[in-house]
Amino acid sequence: MTEDELDAETAFSLLADETRVAIVRELGAATASPETGIPHLSYAELQARVDIRDSGRFNYHLTKLLGNYVAKESDGYRLRWPGMVLYRTLVAGLLTEEASALDDTSVGTDCHRCGEPIEISLYETLVRVRCRACDATYTDIYLPSHGLTDRGVEDLVPAVHRRSRTILGAMTAGQCPWCARAVSPDVHDGGPLPSHHDTRDLDAYAVYHCTDCTGFQYAPVSQVLCFEPVAIAFYHDRGYDLTAIPAWELGWAVTDRTTDVLERDPWRFSVCVPLDGEELVVELDQRLDVVDSTVRP
Numbered sequence: 001m002t003e004d005e006l007d008a009e010t011a012f013s014l015l016a017d018e019t020r021v022a023i024v025r026e027l028g029a030a031t032a033s034p035e036t037g038i039p040h041l042s043y044a045e046l047q048a049r050v051d052i053r054d055s056g057r058f059n060y061h062l063t064k065l066l067g068n069y070v071a072k073e074s075d076g077y078r079l080r081w082p083g084m085v086l087y088r089t090l091v092a093g094l095l096t097e098e099a100s101a102l103d104d105t106s107v108g109t110d111c112h113r114c115g116e117p118i119e120i121s122l123y124e125t126l127v128r129v130r131c132r133a134c135d136a137t138y139t140d141i142y143l144p145s146h147g148l149t150d151r152g153v154e155d156l157v158p159a160v161h162r163r164s165r166t167i168l169g170a171m172t173a174g175q176c177p178w179c180a181r182a183v184s185p186d187v188h189d190g191g192p193l194p195s196h197h198d199t200r201d202l203d204a205y206a207v208y209h210c211t212d213c214t215g216f217q218y219a220p221v222s223q224v225l226c227f228e229p230v231a232i233a234f235y236h237d238r239g240y241d242l243t244a245i246p247a248w249e250l251g252w253a254v255t256d257r258t259t260d261v262l263e264r265d266p267w268r269f270s271v272c273v274p275l276d277g278e279e280l281v282v283e284l285d286q287r288l289d290v291v292d293s294t295v296r297p
């Protein structure tokens, strides 16, 4: 390890002081502010913003952050990239805030399993889109508490969709959304789903698991089509934006009702996507890559 590299213990111990956290927060806020929009603060300005009179103490803590989280340049002090990541974590409320309360609210779609309303609810810090009557869970996603504040239900539902799409989209594109490691899908044979809170009965499902950072998602194999150009174009050609439609509204995506298992070793699937009286039929291989597609009336 070179002197510039930061080991995890040092990275965490550097933050064991509220003045240092305040310095990161103020440098980040100055960069983010549309008024200043400047990445640098002078020593005096930074001290004033951190609101600490004791110059010796301020200087001591600022010096501790130099090199790792903060850079000193001719224009003043600015956050280095790890400092910026830390600031974003603070803003997202990952370290500091409790998730705000969210009453169970209908998302306006009925359960594809039992017909009762699908509801959105908060469980610890996870947002769940599920049917309370039969426990089918259609989305289970971490949404930073910052994303929950000041949002009414009508804004929250699309926000949860976008968040969920971002996470699963990264996984289906082959990259862990949290640590950037390469991931590939593992197809699992039916049985109980990884989440005990999900009672959907699926013949097969795809698991994306990052063994480096614990990043994890699973989905019916048909749901990968929400990210495939062939399905996006099929919707687009008929006047719809597939990327804007929450998965829980798409029965073909969140159940396996229109998925046929053609072969098990290696896996091969046929997925039928119905829309306005036509059908897109797509064949997927064991990597869940599209190998064939046709549109039929």
Ligand SMILES: [Zn+2]
Residues within 6 Å of the ligand: 111, 112, 113, 114, 115, 116, 131, 132, 133, 134, 135, 136
């Ligand atoms: Zn249900």
Ligand SMILES: [Zn+2]
Residues within 6 Å of the ligand: 176, 177, 178, 179, 180, 181, 210, 211, 212, 213, 214, 215
């Ligand atoms: Zn990862």
